[in-house]
Amino acid sequence: RISGKVPMEVSAVGKRCAQVRQVARQLQQVLRKVSGQTADLGALVAAAFPERVARSTSTLGRYVLRDGTVCLVSDVSLRTEPLLAIAQLYKSDVTLAAPLSAS
Numbered sequence: 001r002i003s004g005k006v007p008m009e010v011s012a013v014g015k016r017c018a019q020v021r022q023v024a025r026q027l028q029q030v031l032r033k034v035s036g037q038t039a040d041l042g043a044l045v046a047a048a049f050p051e052r053v054a055r056s057t058s059t060l061g062r063y064v065l066r067d068g069t070v071c072l073v074s075d076v077s078l079r080t081e082p083l084l085a086i087a088q089l090y091k092s093d094v095t096l097a098a099p100l101s102a103s
Contacts, residue, residue: 023048042100045085052086053100063094073097 030047046053054063054071061079063071063086071086073079073094081099088096
């Protein structure tokens with residue numbers, strides 16, 4: 001058995017792993033609800049990360065999250081979508097998202 005203080009890097013990794021496990025559990029719950037139905041990827045991401053639903057602004061590629069934070073989408077295939085469910089965000093840059101229907 002190792003004794004002494006745990007390095008901060010190890011603690012940070014452990015906390016991140018716990019966060020990943022929590023998100024995985026949330027996604028499993030959503031998948032159970034939509035099994036047997038055609039799953040809409042945007043709806044799935046929005047269910048997992050409701051705080052990351054973003055609406056477009058008048059500036060192409062610029063979106064506003066539910067909390068008012070502005071983020072930028074560089075993916076050409078997504079920049080014209082009116083609503084996005086953002087799965088991954090680095091600072092203010094959207095790195096992974098899916099279109100979200102308004103219904």
